[in-house]
Structure formats: structure tokens, C-alpha cells
Amino acid sequence: MPRAAPALVAAEMFTRAQPVIPLGDGLVLRAWLRRDAPEVFAAAQDPAIRRWHTLGADTEDEAEDRVDAWARAWSSGTDANWAIADSHTGRIAGRAALRSIHPVHGLAEVAYWVVPAVRGRGIAPRAVQALIGWAFDIAGFHRLDLRHSVYNTQSCRVATKCDFALEGVNRSAWLHDDGWHDMHMHARINDGGPAATTAPIVRARPRHRAGD
Numbered sequence: 001m002p003r004a005a006p007a008l009v010a011a012e013m014f015t016r017a018q019p020v021i022p023l024g025d026g027l028v029l030r031a032w033l034r035r036d037a038p039e040v041f042a043a044a045q046d047p048a049i050r051r052w053h054t055l056g057a058d059t060e061d062e063a064e065d066r067v068d069a070w071a072r073a074w075s076s077g078t079d080a081n082w083a084i085a086d087s088h089t090g091r092i093a094g095r096a097a098l099r100s101i102h103p104v105h106g107l108a109e110v111a112y113w114v115v116p117a118v119r120g121r122g123i124a125p126r127a128v129q130a131l132i133g134w135a136f137d138i139a140g141f142h143r144l145d146l147r148h149s150v151y152n153t154q155s156c157r158v159a160t161k162c163d164f165a166l167e168g169v170n171r172s173a174w175l176h177d178d179g180w181h182d183m184h185m186h187a188r189i190n191d192g193g194p195a196a197t198t199a200p201i202v203r204a205r206p207r208h209r210a211g212d
């Protein structure tokens with residue numbers, strides 16, 4: 001019988017300590033800590049973060065459970081969650097993650113949010129670029145997907161700034177509070193070449209709920 005090909009992302013990767021990845025200007029990607037829970041709870045109350053379904057935590061206890069789960073996920077090798085944090089104060093600026101990791105084929109999906117007070121400073125693109133560097137140059141991933149609602153223009157900007165090529169639209173692919181949204185499918189391939197360039201298709205946003 002032919003031997004199975006070795007996994008592109010070695011399981012040993014996730015037996016080591018989760019790396020701290022510098023972003024510059026005192027920001028780092030680091031593992032989540034229990035003490036981050038109050039800031040995660042505050043972030044979860046932000047209308048934009050709630051709207052795009054990136055984080056659900058209705059109580060401080062839920063936020064604590066969520067932070068614990070993010071921290072534990074590293075050693076399972078299924079998801080890799082980093083806090084975007086100020087290395088001096090420890091304050092949380094956001095989250096960057098690789099979800100649904102498929103180590104054999106070296107696949108994963110990028111996810112992120114940034115707290116409202118520090119949006120518009122390019123923090124999400126820096127965090128995602130740092131994730132790409134770790135995922136491609138150190139961990140051995142082959143392809144990273146990035147999906148967002150077609151109405152989420154800010155997220156589309158992050159994808160474009162990080163050279164994720166737009167591959168198409170998945171129709172009615174994610175249920176949001178106001179119904180099913182079509183989703184942009186972007187991806188970056190670890191082929192050593194320049195990222196394909198495509199013009200992002202961004203549609204007009206639907207009417208918002210109060211508070212959005």
C-alpha cells in the first residue's frame with residue numbers, strides 16, 4: 001500500500017508554546033489569557049462585532065469561557081487564536097485567528113476583529129500579514145481562506161490590503177441577524193509568487209438595525 005503523504009503542517013507545531021509574534025509599535029500577537037475576559041466581554045457588546053457574527057458573549061462568564069476555549073484550542077491543533085495586544089499594558093486591541101485548520105493539506109481560514117477605539121489604523125491588516133508570515137514561512141500552510149459578508153466593506157479592505165485574491169461569491173452562505181448573506185471568498189496561496197489581483201465586488205449595505 002502507498003504510504004500517506006506527510007501532513008504539510010506538522011502536529012508537533014502545536015505541542016510547542018504558542019508563539020508571540022511582534023507587529024511593531026508595541027503590539028504583539030500572543031496567546032489569550034484568562035485576565036483578557038473583561039475586555040473580550042466589552043468587545044462583544046460592539047454592534048459591528050455582533051453584526052458580523054465574529055464574537056458572541058452575552059455575559060462575563062461567557063467571555064471567560066470563550067477566552068479559555070481560544071487558549072485551549074492551540075494544543076488541539078484545530079484552531080489557533082491570538083490576542084492582538086499591547087505588549088506594555090496588556091490591553092487588547094483585537095483578535096486574529098486561523099480556524100478550521102486542516103494540517104494534512106495545510107488549509108485554514110483567517111478570522112479577525114479589532115476593538116472600535118483603534119479601528120482605521122491598519123491593525124487588522126498588520127495582524128493578518130503577521131499570521132500569513134507565520135502560517136506560510138514557519139508552519140507550512142498551503143492556502144488560507146478569508147470569507148466575509150459582501151456587505152462588510154471594512155473586512156473586504158483588510159482582505160485586499162493583505163493580497164487575498166477574490167475568488168468569487170458563495171451565495172446565501174452565512175446566517176446573520178438580518179438573514180442570509182452572500183459571502184466573498186478570498187484566498188492566499190503559499191506558492192512563492194505574487195498574489196493574484198482581482199477587483200473586490202462590494203455591494204451596497206442592507207438597511208441596518210437600530211444601533212448599528
Ligand SMILES: CC(C)(COP(=O)(O)OP(=O)(O)OC[C@H]1O[C@@H](n2cnc3c(N)ncnc32)[C@H](O)[C@@H]1OP(=O)(O)O)[C@@H](O)C(=O)NCCC(=O)NCCS
Nearest residue numbers: 048049052112113114119120121122123124148154155157
Ligand atoms: C474589519 C476590521 C477588522 C478592520 O480592522 P482595522 O484595524 O480597522 O482595519 P483598517 O485600519 O485597515 O481599516 C479597514 C477599513 O475600515 C474603514 N475604517 C477606517 N477607519 C475606521 C474607523 N475608525 N472605524 C471603522 N472603520 C474604519 C475603512 O474603510 C478602512 O479601509 P481604508 O483603510 O481603505 O480606508 C474592523 O473594522 C472590525 O473589527 N470590524 C468588526 C468585526 C468584523 O467585521 N470582523 C471581520 C469579520 S469577517
